[in-house]
Amino acid sequence: MKPRDLLILIGIIGIVLMMVLPLPTILLDVLLIINISLALTILLLAMNTQDALQFSIFPAILLVTTLFRLALNVSSTRLILSEGHAGDVITTFGSFVAGGELAVGFVVFLILVIVQFLVITKGSERVAEVAARFTLDAMPGKQMSIDADLNAGLINEQQAKERREKIEKEADFYGAMDGASKFVKGDAIAGIIILLINLIGGFAIGMASEGLSFNEAISKYSILTIGDGLVSQIPALLISTAAGIIVTRSASDGNFAEDISSQLLSYPKLLYIVAGTITVLGLFTPIGPVTTLPIAAILVFASYRIQKTMNKQQAEASQMVEEQEIEEVRSPESVVNLLQVDPIEFEFGYGLIPLADAQQGGDLLDRIIMIRRQCALELGLVVPVIRIRDNIQLKPNEYVIKIKGNTIAHGELLLNHYLAMSSGLDDDTITGIETTEPAFGLPALWIDEAMKERAEMSGYTIVDPPSVVATHLTEMIKRHAYELxxxxxxxxxxxxxxxxxxxxxxxxxxxxxxxxxxxxxxxxxxxxxxxxxxxxxxxxxxxxxxxxxxxxxxxxxxxxxxLSRQITHQFVGNEEVLRVVTISPAVEKKIAEAVQQTDQGSYLALDPMTSQSIIRKMNDELQKLLQIGQQPIVLASPTVRMYLRGLMERVMPDIPVLSYNELESNVEVQSIGVVNI
Structure with missing residues (x-):
């Protein structure tokens, strides 16, 4: 056994022996001073802990100190009743506090007992009880949170083990504090009983055994009783306060003093209001300015100094952040961050800032959220976060859309205008700034508010600038979704x-x-x-x-x-007939014969003259569908569909190429034209 362990063991046994063996007064004085020192140490430790678990031994210390204090009460009571003297410490406390008035001494003692028993001890007991219950109730949720973080890779197995141990220790600590609070409560009750025993027993022994008069007995034993009660209750009060601080502390990065100074004085301007109120009390009430004005001056000075210090700290913090940013830019590792490319970027000139500024009524951010939802529903694709930023290098009303750092589209907006697109019948009375609708390339006009109603009556489609941007962005994301x-x-x-x-x-x-x-x-x-x-x-x-x-x-x-059902619904919709352009057997044969097989796959090796001829004939036939207002669709056999698509991809990327096997059997197909060479 280590000497430290042996010393603590001897100390616990000594506390028990104190209740049985009589102590000399000089030893009792030393132990009483040790008791007061121990109580002060515990209080200061409680005030300087950042977490209750940093003082997890506190419940056991509470039990030992209570037992030590009761043993001192027993020893002092034995000396008071047997010798009529209990040492200089008890006599000094009784004489100094009473000040020659026994009633004052009793009142002070009773006040201390009431404060400890009804206020601090009872409050600490209730807080510990509630904290224990809520800690136990929260354990399953905390355990699940740890498991989730572990599965997500946010923490490792060792960190998860440490967190679980902390949760278990918290539950054990608050459960122990709930029980240990009962010791303090019982100690306060025992103090009152011991007081009565010392007082009544002292009167009886003083008058019967020592032959003292009634007044002499009251004077002698009242001082000893009050001193004994005070020298026990003051350390008890300190330890009860420490218990209250421990159980009422929430999670914090600082100790008790730091929390008070940082939180209670976090708004120094409020001290001016307090100072003004104190000044009013001094000037307009009988209290007088002599008492209030110095306090108000101290509050004003403290507010000024605190505010000045806070401003200095903020300036230093800002300077430190700037220095860190400069240092990061200078560091070799900062170049690595420049290699990061955003998947999607939307940049705009300063004239379009109201689109993204919610304070100016801009709803671009909300529209982008809806665009991501729409793409998820229509394409099954989770669109990455779209980076939105202003760019002073662009024209005021210009915007660009980028995919992986490369510009794929751009356009210009007039915020105070509307985009009007004709349905086919132009009205010469509708005037505006000629432009092109950016998403589909249709001719359009930018018209003002006064022209809007007339354009709507003439059958024009009217779109506001945010909708123009949202539509353009949506189409670009759909067109380039495969790159994401x-x-x-x-x-x-x-x-x-x-x-x-x-x-x-x-x-x-x-x-x-x-x-x-x-x-x-x-x-x-x-x-x-x-x-x-x-x-x-x-x-x-x-x-x-x-x-x-x-x-x-x-x-x-x-x-x-x-996916034939999905493809059929996508291109046929609710119509009964699918109008398409088909490929003649001769053309399909030429394509099939030009397919070359390799170890890496197959590819189409068609001569340029034949390719151009097929594309030219294809374009002529597709115009027939456009003239009747139908979506241009090419239908081919399954064996050549992907090669035909590869042939058309560069010149007609938006023309869908389907095969017969991709259509449901109940779909009626009508050929508007046949590609033949």
């Missing part, structure tokens, strides 16, 4: 699907296809504006055919055929 799907985004979609279909994902990845293989198929679908929201069907098809081929183009064709 990388392996990391695919992994996120796979993880989301795994929550509902774990068996499907486990079979496909990585046993049949890798994340990269799946990503290439999704990119090909999005490139032709086919929604990938039905991931279950896509993954089922890949799992079925991925064992036979790893060619991404062929796998994409199988997936498109599996």
């Amino acid at each position: 799907v990388g392996r990391q985004e695919t992994k996120m979609l796979v993880d989301h699907l795994k929550e509902s279909s774990p068996a499907l994902v486990d079979e496909l990845i990585p046993n049949i296809l890798s994340i990269g293989d799946v990503q290439k198929v999704l990119v090909r679908l999005l490139k032709e504006k086919i929604s990938i929201r039905d991931l279950v069907t896509i993954f089922e098809t890949l799992a079925d055919y991925g064992t036979y081929t790893k060619d991404h183009d062929i796998l994409t064709e199988y997936v498109r055929q599996a």
Whole structure:
């Protein structure tokens, strides 16, 4: 056993022996001073802890100090009743506090007991009881939070273990404090009983054994009783206060003194109001200015000094932040941050700032949220966060849309105007600034408020500037959605699907296809504006055919055929007839014969003259659909669809190319033209 452990063991045994063995007065004086010193130490420790668990031994210390104090009460009572003297400490406390008036001494003692018993002890007991209950109730939620952080990779196993241990210690601590508070409560009651015993017993012994008169007995034993009570209750009051501080402390980064100074004096201007109130009391009440004005002056001076210090600290903090930013720019690692490219950026000139400023009525941020929701529903794609910033290099009314740092679209807006698009019948009375609708390239006019109502009556479609931007941004995201799907985004979609279909994902990845293989198929679908929201069907098809081929183009064709109902609904809608341009058997034969097979896959090796001829004939036939107001669609056989799409992609990227297997059997197909060369 270590000497420290042995010393504490001897001390506990000594406390018990004090209740049985008589102590000399000089030793009692020393122990009483030690008791007061110990109580002060505990109070100061409680005030300087930042967390209750930093003083987790406090419940046990509360029990030991209470037992020590009761042992001193027993020893002092024995000396008072047997010798009529209990040492200099008790006599000094009794004479000094009473000041020659026994009634004053009794009143002070009773006040201390009442404050300790009814205010501090009872309050601490209630707080400890409630804290113990709420800590136990919150344990399951805290445990689940730790498990969630661990599963998400935010913490490691060691950190999770430490957090769980802290939660268990908190529950144990507040439970122990709830029970330890009863010791303090019992100590206060015992103090009152011991007071009565000393007082009544002293009177009786003094008059019967020592032959003292009534007045002499009252004087002698009252002073000793009051001194004994005070020398016990003052340390008890200090420890009860420490218990109250411990159980009422919430989570904080500082100790008790730091919290008071930082929070109570966090608004120094309020001290001016307090000083003014104190001044009014001194000038207009009988209190007088002699007492109030010095205090008001101190408050004003303190407010000024605190405010000046806070301003200096804020200036130093700002300077430090600026120095850190400059240092970061100078550091070699700062160049690495410049390599980060935002997936989507929307930049605008200073004249369009009201679009994004909510205080000026701008709702661009809300519209972008709706755009992301719309893309999720229509394409099954989680659009990354769109970076919005102003750019002084742009014209005041200009904006640009960027994908991965490259500009893909731009436009200009007139905030105080409306975009008017004709339905086909132009009205010469509608005048404005000629422009082009940015999303679809249609001719339009910027008209003012006075012209808006007339344009609506003439059948024009009227769009406000925020809607123009939202529509343009939406179309650009749909057109370039395939560029936003990388392996990391695919992994996120796979993880989301795994929550509902774990068996499907486990079979496909990585046993049949890798994340990269799946990503290439999704990119090909999005490139032709086919929604990938039905991931279950896509993954089922890949799992079925991925064992036979790893060619991404062929796998994409199988997936498109599996999504025939979705594709049919997308291009046919509620119409009964699908009007298309078909490919003649001769042209399909030429395309099929020009397909070259390699180890990396297949590609179309068609001569330039034939390619140009097919494209030219295709354009002529598609114009027939446009003339009757129909969406231009090309229909080909499944064997050549993907090669024909590759041929048309550069010159007609927005023209959908479908195969017969991608349409439902109940769809009536009407050929408006046939591509033949």
